[in-house]
Amino acid sequence: MEFLRPVSLAEALEARAAHPDAVPIAGGTDVMVELNFDHRRPAALLDLARVPELFGHSTVDGRIRIAAATPYARIIDELGDRLPGLAMASRTVGSPQIRNRGSVGGNLGAASPAGDTHPALLAAGAEVEIASTRGIRRLPVEEFYLGVKRNALEPDELIIAVHLEPASGPQQFSKVGTRNAMVIAVCAFALALHPKHRRVGTGIGSAAPTPRHAPAAEEFVAGELPWDRPVPLADSLLRRFGELVAEAAAPIDDVRGSAGYRRHALSVLARRTLTWAWTEYSCV
Amino acid sequence: MRVNVTVNGEPRQADDVWEGESLLYALRERLGLPGSKNACEQGECGSCTVYLDGQPACSCLVAAGQAEGREVRTVEGLADGERLDPVQEAFVECGAVQCGFCTPGLLVTAHDLIARTADPSDAEIREALAGNLCRCTGYETILDAVRLAAARKERV
Numbered sequence: 001m002e003f004l005r006p007v008s009l010a011e012a013l014e015a016r017a018a019h020p021d022a023v024p025i026a027g028g029t030d031v032m033v034e035l036n037f038d039h040r041r042p043a044a045l046l047d048l049a050r051v052p053e054l055f056g057h058s059t060v061d062g063r064i065r066i067a068a069a070t071p072y073a074r075i076i077d078e079l080g081d082r083l084p085g086l087a088m089a090s091r092t093v094g095s096p097q098i099r100n101r102g103s104v105g106g107n108l109g110a111a112s113p114a115g116d117t118h119p120a121l122l123a124a125g126a127e128v129e130i131a132s133t134r135g136i137r138r139l140p141v142e143e144f145y146l147g148v149k150r151n152a153l154e155p156d157e158l159i160i161a162v163h164l165e166p167a168s169g170p171q172q173f174s175k176v177g178t179r180n181a182m183v184i185a186v187c188a189f190a191l192a193l194h195p196k197h198r199r200v201g202t203g204i205g206s207a208a209p210t211p212r213h214a215p216a217a218e219e220f221v222a223g224e225l226p227w228d229r230p231v232p233l234a235d236s237l238l239r240r241f242g243e244l245v246a247e248a249a250a251p252i253d254d255v256r257g258s259a260g261y262r263r264h265a266l267s268v269l270a271r272r273t274l275t276w277a278w279t280e281y282s283c284v
Numbered sequence: 285m286r287v288n289v290t291v292n293g294e295p296r297q298a299d300d301v302w303e304g305e306s307l308l309y310a311l312r313e314r315l316g317l318p319g320s321k322n323a324c325e326q327g328e329c330g331s332c333t334v335y336l337d338g339q340p341a342c343s344c345l346v347a348a349g350q351a352e353g354r355e356v357r358t359v360e361g362l363a364d365g366e367r368l369d370p371v372q373e374a375f376v377e378c379g380a381v382q383c384g385f386c387t388p389g390l391l392v393t394a395h396d397l398i399a400r401t402a403d404p405s406d407a408e409i410r411e412a413l414a415g416n417l418c419r420c421t422g423y424e425t426i427l428d429a430v431r432l433a434a435a436r437k438e439r440v
Contacts, residue, residue: 028350037326098342180414
């Protein structure tokens with residue numbers, strides 16, 4: 001095995017192009033598990049932890065750009081006010097030790113349908129910034145997920161950042177698991193209200209081959225919400241929203257839960273998160 | 285490959301490190317520091333927790349090569365010579381050790397919590413220790429020990 005240790009983004013992209021069979025590693029919280037358990041023996045590891053361009057965040061064209069390897073702990077501490085949904089999702093990742101190392105770039109690279117940040121990225125309308133020696137491209141996050149642990153990266157490409165609009169309304173994230181810490185989601189749901197555009201963003205996790213939106217639920221609720229008169233929401237509206245979210249999922253039975261349980265739990269999470277977000281919207 | 289890393293304040297060198305090897309393995313098997321424990325190898329149990337550049341991390345999930353040029357502090361580096369760290373003393377006094385396998389990781393995690401948070405609430409202690417499993421179910425005395433160490437630090 002080779003251990004590639006670029007110290008700049010340019011070097012990392014050169015190394016990626018020269019070693020398409022290398023596995024990129026940053027926090028290591030997914031990659032090292034596969035190595036420790038002999039599930040993977042890549043020809044090379046591409047260590048991204050020394051590439052300064054992959055850490056930190058900035059504001060670009062009014063959107064927040066989070067460099068791909070920025071650990072969850074920093075997102076929670078430094079971006080919780082502007083990206084509450086992503087920060088909430090980040091808080092549910094593993095444990096403090098994991099959040100000190102793991103990153104959104106790693107979540108996207110692994111492309112597990114159970115990755116905690118995917119629903120929040122979907123609800124917020126995030127874009128993924130992808131680079132290679134050929135140039136840079138940006139992809140809406142929903143186009144990035146292709147299948148279970150498959151994403152839209154070409155072999156010579158690296159995820160270098162995500163871009164998200166700062167929250168313009170309340171955001172929520174909720175996840176079902178057997179305890180609070182160290183849990184792989186049985187299912188998860190994120191919601192973002194975009195009052196300026198009278199839009200609602202959603203994201204479903206762990207209940208389909210890829211993380212996905214619930215488009216019918218988004219359209220329904222955006223049209224039905226009393227945006228100008230923020231009164232408590234009718235139970236019928238909340239229930240219908242929950243049903244539409246559950247219908248958007250395509251869960252399977254597995255060791256963590258049955259498909260039926262996941263659908264039911266999603267409808268509950270959808271109702272709850274909408275209630276919480278709407279209460280916050282009404283109080284502002 | 286060769287890895288140069290500062291461990292507990294001393295520059296160390298590990299040779300013949302396999303590229304896919306964890307920092308935990310290098311610490312235990314190549315640098316003679318078996319304090320950090322190898323239990324789950326997947327970041328679930330926290331027994332291998334060390335400081336990496338001042339932040340607690342599961343050393344089983346860090347590639348040894350990623351530690352090149354970095355600073356690592358293990359449970360062996362908490363005591364000041366023969367004098368135990370207050371967190372270690374509190375664990376001894378409270379009997380917060382049963383089989384002892386989770387203890388090194390809990391000590392590093394608790395040490396970090398107390399360094400960062402004055403007078404931590406029970407909720408903060410539980411959250412900080414959420415990534416450290418004790419299968420002897422000794423959590424009550426562990427919580428006692430962290431509270432005691434935190435209280436003593438307050439008085440200093």
